[in-house]
Amino acid sequence: MTPTMRITAAAAALFAGGIGAAQAEIKIGVLYPTSGTGAVYGVPAMQGHDMAVDEVNAAGGVNGEMLVTFARDTKLKPAAAAAAAKELITKDNVDVLVGGLSSAVGLAISEVARQEGVVYIATIPKTIQMTTTKLHKHVFRTSSHTDFEGDAMAQIVAQLGKTKLCDIQLDYAYGHDLAAGIEKGLKRHAPDVEKVIDLRSKLGATDYNAQITQILGTGCDVVTSGLWGSHFVNFAQQAQPFGLFDQVVYISGGEIASHEIAGRMGKDYPDNVWSNTYELWYDHTVPAHEKFQADLAARAGTKETAMWPVLAYIGVKFIAAAAEKAGSTDADQLAAALEGMSIDTPVGPRTIDPETHQADTGQFWGPMVRKEGVDYRVMDPVTYIPAKID
């Protein structure tokens, strides 16, 4: 549904219910990039959001109240996201904000939520700052963060018994935070690993030859990285003829194990890559995933589905659970309900820490291997690395 259609549907519902029906709904302001570069993530995320809303409403809503979505495009820009969030609160009177994509956008929405005293559930942003230095009583996060991600990567380095490590990251908040998360993880899990070189590429960089040849020159046996999306595609395509992936194991955050990347790269996906994803359409480790994926496939019209919908889906499910528990849409009561709340999701149970407002969202990690009969890589074995740091 387009935003206009949603509002029309909401208006129709209002008229049908007559006066007083205005109270009988929970207004959710949702913020994803649905145009421009970010649409590759935002559009599938909206599918997951809509699916969760439809499920909740089909089951009779929350305490008899229907969920109604007010969607705005963040355009992947913090300023646009902040303006949209303000408008959702002041003009549409939404009860809660959900979504956000990219660390900068997430922090911008969180700031509006803090000022306006509205609950915001961040479903995708990963910067550690959101639930540490920039934490406030109305912000919650259901995605993972860079310390969990870096710790998992360090565990894999230790497990594979690698000793000389090169790190290459994008030169902005996410890359810097992930590099710090890996450092901390290495101290815990693999203190003897020698970090040989730190390389940085700018966000949107297209040429990686200088970095690739430097890694080769150092003789590293493992590369850690958070190059995501097209950054990884370019890096991998350029590194393959140099034989980089024959020399090193490439351990990557940034969800390059998701099927969006593996499916698109097909047989060009390199060897010796270990990476993460929140969800895999072909992995039903959690029984509830089978029905989730089938429903999503029907909605998307493809057998193979993207990873992003589950994140938005979980955000809505938390809102519904919190509103049910609170029996109200008052921001403070919603926030109180979210603290310590547990729900079951298609990718396992999730609990929000009452102190940090961070959900214990782990990720699936594993090597990306060839499989008989399909022309893309799959993760095998799939291992869930839980979100805990000890």
Add this chain to the structure above:
Amino acid sequence: MDMLLSNPTFVLIQVLNSISLGMNLFIIAAGLSLIFGVLRVINFAHGAFYMFGAYIMFTVAQEAELGFVTGVVAAAAGLAAIAVVVERGLFRWLYDKEHLMQLLLTFAIVLLMGDLAKIIWGTDQLSVSYPDALRGATDLGVTFYPTYRLMLAVIGPLIFLGLWLLIERTRWGRLTRAATQDMEMLSALGINVPMIYIVIFVIGSALAGVGGALAAPINSPTPGMDATIIVECFVIVIIGGLGSLWGSFVGALIYGFVFNFGSVIVPNWQDVFAFLLLMAVLLVRPWGLYGKPEREGH
């Protein structure tokens, strides 16, 4: 950094990296510069033309599996066709208008083509395979180097030579050069100047298409790739001199070297050196290394 001092093979590899990057960029920048040299239009949409070249490569070589060379030819032909439409439909009405109007028009084309690309190819990061013959690496004796990159390093100079011969050694090229000097005189002598304009615009745009097609295996077609390339092209043509073929060639090589060695020496500041160089050129020699100072009243 220490690798530069202690390992000659590493230096050789960085030199090859610089040349192959520079030559890929040269193909695109040459088109931009050629169009400006004759039409006096700074075509901001040149980056979008490059992006279309990469996407056409994806459709032809990756999806339809018609082969790599077919992909390059299709990209050139596709951009030539777009160029005819843009030149005849839009540009020709603006040749005698001020530069700002032309700039705004080309910017409108950027936005239009960006959305068009999203409608046709979606927003995924696509991936184009190397052609089988150019996959892998070539043994250079002291080291292996990606075959595809070597091919780029060879194709660039060939295109340079072709353009140089066309402009400097043919009658048509002489007419083109004359058109940059005095278009009215040329018209008075019975030369079909509009025809020269179309052909130049088609050649320049086709170069953007070829550059995009050749870049596709190392630079995944994705929305927004036009913005990155147009900045790089401007740096190159401003350093080299807008409108000069030699300028694009040397400017592209300089950019390749500065970018690569900059990345190795100060990894976190890889872009700074190219832009410092750009500023120095603008201050000391604003018309670029191979350009000519603009005459008054031109």
